[in-house]
Amino acid sequence: METKNIMIVGVGGQGSLLASKLLGYLLLKEGYDVKVSEVHGMSQRGGSVVTYVRFGDKVYSPIIDRGEADYIVSFEEMEAARYLPYLKEGGRIVTNTQQIDPMPVITGASAYPEKLIEKLEEKGAQVDAMDCLTLAEEAGSSKAVNIVLMGRLSKYFDIPAEKWQQAIEALVPEKFREVNLKAFALGRG
Amino acid sequence: MKELMLGNKALARGLYEAGCSVASSYPGTPSTEVTEEIAKYRDIYSEWAPNEKVAMETAYGAALAGKRSMCAMKHVGMNVAADPMYTASYTGVNAGMVIVVADDAGMHSSQNEQDSRHHAIASKLPMLEPSDSAEAIAFAKAAYGISEAYDTPVIIKMCTRIAHSQSVVETGERVCPQQKPYEKNPAKYLMTPANAIRRHPIVEERTKALVQLGNECMFGDIRLNRIEWAEDRDLPGEDVPNAPMPVEEGMGRIGVICDSTCYQYVKEVYGDSIDVLKIGLVNPLPTTLIKDFAASVDEVWVIEELDPIIENHCRMMGIQVHGKDILPMEMEYSQNLLREAMGMDVPASAALEEAIPPRPPVMCAGCPHRGLFYTLHQHNVRVMGDIGCYTLGGAPPLFAMDNNLCMGASVSMLHGFNKACGKESEQNTVAVIGDSTFLHSGMTSLADIAYNRSNSTVIILDNSITGMTGHQQNPATGFDIHGDPAGRIDLESLVRSMGIDRVRVVDPYDLAQCDEAITQELAAEAPSVIISRRPCALLKTVGGQKVVHSRPLVNDPAKCVGCKSCMRIGCPAISMKEKKAVIDRTQCIGCGVCQQLCRFDALVSGS
Numbered sequence: 016m017e018t019k020n021i022m023i024v025g026v027g028g029q030g031s032l033l034a035s036k037l038l039g040y041l042l043l044k045e046g047y048d049v050k051v052s053e054v055h056g057m058s059q060r061g062g063s064v065v066t067y068v069r070f071g072d073k074v075y076s077p078i079i080d081r082g083e084a085d086y087i088v089s090f091e092e093m094e095a096a097r098y099l100p101y102l103k104e105g106g107r108i109v110t111n112t113q114q115i116d117p118m119p120v121i122t123g124a125s126a127y128p129e130k131l132i133e134k135l136e137e138k139g140a141q142v143d144a145m146d147c148l149t150l151a152e153e154a155g156s157s158k159a160v161n162i163v164l165m166g167r168l169s170k171y172f173d174i175p176a177e178k179w180q181q182a183i184e185a186l187v188p189e190k191f192r193e194v195n196l197k198a199f200a201l202g203r204g
Numbered sequence: 205m206k207e208l209m210l211g212n213k214a215l216a217r218g219l220y221e222a223g224c225s226v227a228s229s230y231p232g233t234p235s236t237e238v239t240e241e242i243a244k245y246r247d248i249y250s251e252w253a254p255n256e257k258v259a260m261e262t263a264y265g266a267a268l269a270g271k272r273s274m275c276a277m278k279h280v281g282m283n284v285a286a287d288p289m290y291t292a293s294y295t296g297v298n299a300g301m302v303i304v305v306a307d308d309a310g311m312h313s314s315q316n317e318q319d320s321r322h323h324a325i326a327s328k329l330p331m332l333e334p335s336d337s338a339e340a341i342a343f344a345k346a347a348y349g350i351s352e353a354y355d356t357p358v359i360i361k362m363c364t365r366i367a368h369s370q371s372v373v374e375t376g377e378r379v380c381p382q383q384k385p386y387e388k389n390p391a392k393y394l395m396t397p398a399n400a401i402r403r404h405p406i407v408e409e410r411t412k413a414l415v416q417l418g419n420e421c422m423f424g425d426i427r428l429n430r431i432e433w434a435e436d437r438d439l440p441g442e443d444v445p446n447a448p449m450p451v452e453e454g455m456g457r458i459g460v461i462c463d464s465t466c467y468q469y470v471k472e473v474y475g476d477s478i479d480v481l482k483i484g485l486v487n488p489l490p491t492t493l494i495k496d497f498a499a500s501v502d503e504v505w506v507i508e509e510l511d512p513i514i515e516n517h518c519r520m521m522g523i524q525v526h527g528k529d530i531l532p533m534e535m536e537y538s539q540n541l542l543r544e545a546m547g548m549d550v551p552a553s554a555a556l557e558e559a560i561p562p563r564p565p566v567m568c569a570g571c572p573h574r575g576l577f578y579t580l581h582q583h584n585v586r587v588m589g590d591i592g593c594y595t596l597g598g599a600p601p602l603f604a605m606d607n608n609l610c611m612g613a614s615v616s617m618l619h620g621f622n623k624a625c626g627k628e629s630e631q632n633t634v635a636v637i638g639d640s641t642f643l644h645s646g647m648t649s650l651a652d653i654a655y656n657r658s659n660s661t662v663i664i665l666d667n668s669i670t671g672m673t674g675h676q677q678n679p680a681t682g683f684d685i686h687g688d689p690a691g692r693i694d695l696e697s698l699v700r701s702m703g704i705d706r707v708r709v710v711d712p713y714d715l716a717q718c719d720e721a722i723t724q725e726l727a728a729e730a731p732s733v734i735i736s737r738r739p740c741a742l743l744k745t746v747g748g749q750k751v752v753h754s755r756p757l758v759n760d761p762a763k764c765v766g767c768k769s770c771m772r773i774g775c776p777a778i779s780m781k782e783k784k785a786v787i788d789r790t791q792c793i794g795c796g797v798c799q800q801l802c803r804f805d806a807l808v809s810g811s
């Protein structure tokens with residue numbers, strides 16, 4: 016199988032590490048070769064963060080380059096737009112519609128761009144946008160945005176929902192399990 | 205069992221399996237997790253040292269005592285540790301010693317992107333470069349074997365992409381060799397000129413033997429260097445030999461020599477369609493292996509990040525190669541970068557017409573550094589900066605940092621600036637340095653101020669942790685690498701004992717207190733130290749006590765006039781919506797700094 020590419024983007028501190036851990040665990044169980052590339056250090060301090068997840072028969076490069084991502088999973092609306100150049104032609108964006116102002120917007124140096132979802136669709140991206148924060152809160156924790164997004168992403172994979180749920184059970188501490196399983200179900204819809 | 209493992213964790217696993225018994229490091233991205241993972245194996249003694257030089261000397265001492273040891277650092281940390289390293293090359297070791305260094309091409313979290321391979325060449329130490337997590341485990345084992353077989357410390361070089369990528373590994377059992385007896389041997393270990401003169405030729409002979417190891421490719425059953433012939437080659441058998449292949453006239457065969465993460469990019473782009481020489485033992489580089497490989501192809505390309513180390517080695521041997529004539533010397537490589545350099549098509553991609561505002565990293569909401577930096581900004585003073593989270597204080601809207609250089613430099617740069625400019629500078633310039641950075645190498649700089657008397661004002665930003673690298677303990681926190689109680693250096697007593705009489709502690713959440721301290725200490729005709737003390741806002745416990753933050757603030761829209769005074773501190777929890785300030789409850793920890801700037805009492809504690 017040709018290597019498939021999933022990019023997870025967001026704002027440092029939003030919990031993208033659990034999302035990539037879940038994907039890595041699941042895809043390895045499915046028998047694929049997998050590589051996951053993370054960002055640590057300075058950019059975690061509220062900066063724009065990227066995680067690459069690649070899987071297939073044999074994966075070489077740990078990173079995803081422009082025009083290569085089959086999926087972009089975004090924790091924040093503007094971050095989805097920032098990484099559009101990485102999307103493969105006809106690729107899919109799964110994004111949270113939450114907007115978090117970066118420092119240049121806070122200081123008034125620039126404005127938060129408007130109507131981003133429409134603009135992304137005009138560029139040929141298939142966009143699946145949803146208010147993940149509200150769904151996460153409905154599940155019981157605003158921190159479960161990552162699992163809501165994974166729930167939505169799971170719709171586009173041939174892997175049965177139970178396998179995803181088993182992966183969540185394996186990786187999440189018991190006391191957060193119920194919240195996360197609910198978040199997954201709400202995201203999957 | 206197969207599992208996904210982070211490169212740094214895999215390296216730690218390999219060192220553990222190979223019997224590492226003593227580990228000493230100073231944290232630094234992207235190397236930190238190696239030691240954090242090592243610390244989880246309680247049968248290894250592990251510690252955070254005050255700096256990389258101390259860590260390396262500790263690891264050296266342990267190897268001398270007969271136990272396998274390691275130290276880890278980022279690329280710039282190797283500069284700090286270079287002094288012991290260059291002479292440890294002469295003395296050799298007793299039990300195996302591994303030095304881990306992690307480069308940061310692309311400067312994800314660093315102030316420069318120096319290439320550590322230069323250090324290996326200059327210190328004449330063998331250096332191994334893994335290309336994924338599985339190889340990190342294998343090379344850790346090879347490193348200890350080489351260290352003991354060739355009597356030398358061995359460097360393992362990681363880079364951000366290998367260190368922070370997870371790939372598939374299979375783990376094994378720990379095999380711990382018996383402690384080797386220590387024997388006094390001044391001719392080997394006491395580096396007086398007379399002894400060192402006799403040791404140097406031994407180093408040169410060792411290098412020749414290591415070149416031969418590189419040519420032979422194998423250390424035991426671990427393949428250090430390997431040739432992967434293209435799939436259209438007529439191979440003699442299953443086990444691909446390193447012997448030269450005939451050049452087929454007119455084929456225009458390209459052969460690529462590469463190392464580290466570049467190997468992955470080459471394979472990504474070319475698969476098995478071209479001949480590849482993958483270098484794992486990057487110092488010393490092989491000779492006949494490269495010559496034979498070059499003789500088997502029509503054109504040789506060297507693909508390596510940063511400096512042309514392999515390329516220059518090829519040229520010295522008289523081999524014509526392509527490399528930096530078409531590839532950049534700076535930043536990370538990628539598959540598209542190679543495709544473009546080779547004149548291949550890159551995948552199509554789209555972009556929005558409008559510019560997306562950048563999202564630079566920022567100081568967190570409630571960061572204790574913010575109040576202090578706001579005060580410095582108000583005073584419009586020059587700020588000699590240092591290395592840590594607080595370097596973010598140089599960004600807008602605070603702009604409260606003029607420069608930085610390396611760990612500890614703020615204090616000595618201030619001293620030099622003041623010696624050059626006298627009173628004008630002394631009353632208008634400060635140095636800021638974190639607690640961990642101060643103990644790393646700011647102490648000796650402060651000794652210069654105390655000894656050679658400049659009326660300098662040094663501000664120690666004591667947030668009770670090593671912050672930027674992800675919360676490691678340090679000698680001033682009172683806890684060790686495991687979070688267990690440990691010795692604790694009292695910063696006030698330390699500074700006083702150096703001969704600095706003017707020492708005061710301020711709470712950076714209290715702007716009036718910061719203002720008074722900075723005004724008075726800049727005016728004072730004596731060296732002074734201000735300790736700005738508040739734990740990092742992200743800490744969950746401090747001194748064993750659970751941290752309880754104040755309630756988040758809320759803005760009263762009836763009182764808010766939209767003057768944006770609260771915006772001047774650059775807090776990511778405050779934004780303007782419909783001309784009124786809005787506070788993000790999920791981020792705000794109620795530090796109250798913005799409250800002190802509001803003249804209309806609009807910011808109040810939430811319920």
